[in-house]
Amino acid sequence: MTDPNLPNLTVQQLEYLVAAAASPTRAVAAASLGVTPSALTQGLAELERRIGVTLFERSGRLTRLRPQAADVLAHARRVVAETRGLARWAEGQRTGRAGVVRLGTIDAVAVHHRAEAIRRHRQDVPGLDLRLNVAPSGELLDSLRVGDLDLVACVEPTRHDLSTQLDGIDFDHCFTEPLFAYAPAQSNAETMADWGPWVSYPRGSHTREVIAAGLVAAGAPFTVVAESNQPEVLREMVRLGMGWAVLPAVPAETGSEPLKRARRRPVAERRIAVARRSGLPADAAVEALAEALLAG
Structure with missing residues (x-):
């Protein structure tokens, strides 16, 4: 039949x-x-x-x-x-009131600078399925480039990286974060030429490149003796006397034993940007979250 x-x-x-x-x-x-x-x-x-x-x-x-x-x-x-x-x-x-957004951020964005903005956006848009991944900037941008993430909030790469490695990604400046030098309690350095040795972010890190350029410009040596992606770990290394560190103020100066700045002025500044792949059709949910991150 x-x-x-x-x-x-x-x-x-x-x-x-x-x-x-x-x-x-x-x-x-x-x-x-x-x-x-x-x-x-x-x-x-x-x-x-x-x-x-x-x-x-x-x-x-x-x-x-x-x-x-x-x-x-x-x-x-x-x-x-x-x-x-x-x-x-x-x-x-x-309208961006529903959908899935895969957001990648560095820890400073997710935990400190935009934690409230992310929480508020989730409350305002309950139909949004927000999937958060916290990782170093380079790893996040790699995931964005291959399509594993929709939106990234990370340290903006240097001009060299922007021109040679990151074609196809658009960056919108979000905020600038000052980075300060911190010395172990037992340090007796008298001039910047005596600063160090350093505990710092791993080689290839965007933040490490910013720090190295700032220290060289200030006339300080940059010899790294230990590495970690986690600013809280670097802070503890300084407390243990393993070396100096250049860190954002929030992780360095919080807790029961805050570090003290070696000088009042920042050594460098890192630019935090919101990144998206270029040339994709507009996604209202992604755009709405990007606007929330940029607005803070």
Whole structure:
């Protein structure tokens, strides 16, 4: 037995059927949908014609659904409900009120500078599925470049990196973070030429490049004896007397034993940027989160 041809039904016709079944009169049904009674009647007649089954019968001055139409009504209710769900989903996608955003940030952004902005955005957009990955800047940008992340908040690469390694990524400046020098408690350095040795971020780190350039410009040597991606670990290395460090103020000067700055002025500044891949179709959910991060 071959399958019958599918009737060419419209969601509007099925919506008319659902409304007519739920209303005492067709006038009430039409008013609930914002159409005229004649438009509703014509739509229902066309639905009957396309199905090839009579759905309604006269009962005095009223028209009521026939018992044989119960299966058609159940189908109509399912289709209308699922189509409404689809419409809500599409609206959320268009407006950024729903969807999935894979966000990558460095720890300073996620824990300190934009933690409140991220929390507030999640509260304001409860339909958003936000997936957060915290990692070093270079790792985040690699993931962004291959499509594993949608949005990144990281240390902006140096001009050399921007021109040779990161084609296809757009950067928007978010904020600038000063970096200060901190010495072990037992240090007796008298001039910047006596500063060091250093505990610092790993080789290849964007922040380490900024620190190295700042120290060289100030006339201080930059000999690294230990490395870590975690500023809190570097802070503890300084407390243990393993070396000096250049760090943001928040991780260095918090806790029960805050470090003291070797001088009041920062050694360098790192630019924190929001990064996206170039040339992609606009995604409202990604754009809304980017705006929240940039606004702080």
